[in-house]
Amino acid sequence: MSTYITENIKQNIQEYFTSQYQANIAIEKIVIQKTKSDFEGDFTIVCFSFTPITKKSPDISANELGEYLVEKNRLVVKYNVIKGFLNITLSLSYWSDFISSNLSNLKFGLKTENSKGRIVIEYSSPNTNKPLHLGHVRNNLLGHSVASILKADGFDVKKVNLINDRGIHICKSMLAWMKWGNQETPESSGLKGDHLIGKYYVIFDQKYKEQIKELVATGMVQEVAEKQAPLLIEAQEMLLKWEHNDPEVRRIWELLNSWVYDGFEFTYKQMGISFDKIYYESNTYSLGKSLVEDGLKKGIFNQREDHSVWADLTNDGLDEKLLLRGDGTSVYMTQDLGTAQLRNDDYSPEKMIYVVGNEQNYHFDVLKLILHKKLGYEWAGGIHHLSYGMVELPSGKMKSREGTVVDADELMLAMIEEAKLQTIEKGKTDQFSPQEATELYRMIGLGALKYFILKVDPMKNMMFNPEQSIELTGNTAPFIQYTHARICSLLEKSGVDFTILHHYESSKLESAELAIIRQLHEYPSIITEASANYSPAVIANYAFELVKMYNSFYQEKPILKEEDQEKKNIRLAISQITRIAIRNSMFLLGIDVPSKM
RNA sequence: GGUUCCGUAGCUCAGUUGGAUAGAGCAACAGCCUUCUAAGCUGUGGGUCGCGCGUUCGAAUCGCGCCGGGAUCACCA
Helix, strand or coil: CHHHHHHHHHHHHHHHHHHHHCCCCCHHHCCEEECCCCCCCCEEEECHHHHHHHCCCHHHHHHHHHHHHHHHCCCEEEEEEECCEEEEEECHHHHHHHHHHHCCCCCCCCCCCCCCCEEEEECCCCECCCCCEHHHHHHHHHHHHHHHHHHHCCCEEEEEEEEECCCHHHHHHHHHHHHHCCCCCHHHHCCCHHHHHHHHHHHHHHHHHHHHHHHHHCCCCHHHHHHHCHHHHHHHHHHHHHHCCCHHHHHHHHHHHHHHHHHHHHHHHHHCCCCCEEEEHHHHHHHHHHHHHHHHHCCCCEECCCCCEEEECHHHCCCEEEEECCCCCECHHHHHHHHHHHHHHHHCCCEEEEEEEHHHHHHHHHHHHHHHHHCCCHHHHHEEEEEECCEEECCECCCHHHCCCCEHHHHHHHHHHHHHHHHHHCCCCCCCCHHHHHHHHHHHHHHHHHHHHHCCCCCCCEECCHHHHCCCCCCCHHHHHHHHHHHHHHHHHHCCCCCCCCCCCHHHCCHHHHHHHHHHHCHHHHHHHHHHHCCHHHHHHHHHHHHHHHHHHHHHCCCCCCCCHHHHHHHHHHHHHHHHHHHHHHHHCCCCCCCCC
């Protein structure tokens, strides 16, 4: 929608240069942007690049072009030139038509057809040895939001999760549980399954450290002790047994994992995220192994004396990478090769996005290089690592050993609790039923958390300050939710039927109205931009701008008491579309919006 | 050390393919609730865009070199 008018003008400009100067100008070279609010006009054409063609000063070139546009395009009514910037003003009817045509469009800004091809996006990808923490929260929110944005931009999106249910880490938890667990279960302990297993992972680490200390005390070198501690060796043996399908090991593994899955499911549900398909590494790692063995036969990989298999990537500026251990068990890379292959077989997507933290940048460079260049799979060219920065705390980095990890479940509960306290203090829920009130606290608490995390550019490391995150004023979800609720209330009181209201006296549009209409007009292209950059932050920042603008507009004068009926209708119409844009934006961030608060 | 990402107000962050006088929120200060919901609005103060050089009509944005910080360079996942 917003591109329509600017594309139109770009064509006019192209025609102008062919007819007046017999010159061809590439459409990408023409820069049209929203006019800054300090200047008069709707769109600004930057005219400096035209001077080589016109052989005239930027100002004169701009004036001549302005003249032409006013004459040629009936939507352009006037122009002004400031230092080589050509500001054009569109006919008011353009803006009022825009309002009319979107008034009852609940999908405003969202593309409904899958016209851009298929994308598989993987996110969350937890290990089964411990509960989800703040880092996973960023991952989950980012993945879920990017998936929604891509879909809204017209892609056919498949959301997948890959659970790392096998490997040495889960063997460690299992071992600790077998040795010191006394058959403890989630029921007997009252702990959520993932938290229970996490507890044993910590116990393993403690006991392992003790053993190392003892060995060092007997005169062993630290590095050697770390490798020879009996507990670690036992865990390694267990992994081997697991890969050889030892019934007892498998039984315990399945039992403990099932507890963890129940725990994860609860967390995902609370967080409001979901998947189309869940992959388990235990099902895919053997495919990875066979890929590696094939590569070995073809001479793409090489084998060392201890039977371990390696890929030599030194010619591509990377190192040598282990693909299979000497004992034949697989490593992280092995299973990722397998899952990529499997995923391609399942969906044959144009793109595969992996939402994984930036500490794994190297891993994904290697993964793509091996699949695409070494093994020669064309489809692997579509692999994209959506890398995001670390979440830091004011106290420093999160370290599980030092107990500075922020647990996802606890965090969400704390946010909801804080939302409840502040809401009650303001008396917002006095008239609510208990169910409505509980639902509102949840929306506000989780909304604040999600927005706080998603408003930051994914690429950057971010600071998670617990106190700031529960702030409910300023650039926060509750502020946006609040505005949405107020508009709902306004519209309800107005009693206007938007299916009938479709025509306006465009001369009633004044600058306050125009400012916000221009912002709304941009919305569809904002979604495209967010999709191209895989960045929910683009949506969040847009929504905040829109809401701020609307609040000024709203405060300006009482809409319902507006005496001019035509003007009142136009302000109600703007409120309606703003409401839809807010709701849709928050939907793309996975944030619920209440209709009253 | 190699590779890579980041560096914008006291703090947390925006800043579109290079565009006009670099913007918000928080914090501070001053106003606005008999006026559709004050989780709001209006105003004030606050900047060597890490530093330097280059590219050009024009640089927070692009290039090169420094400085500072993170990540990674595992038979962990």
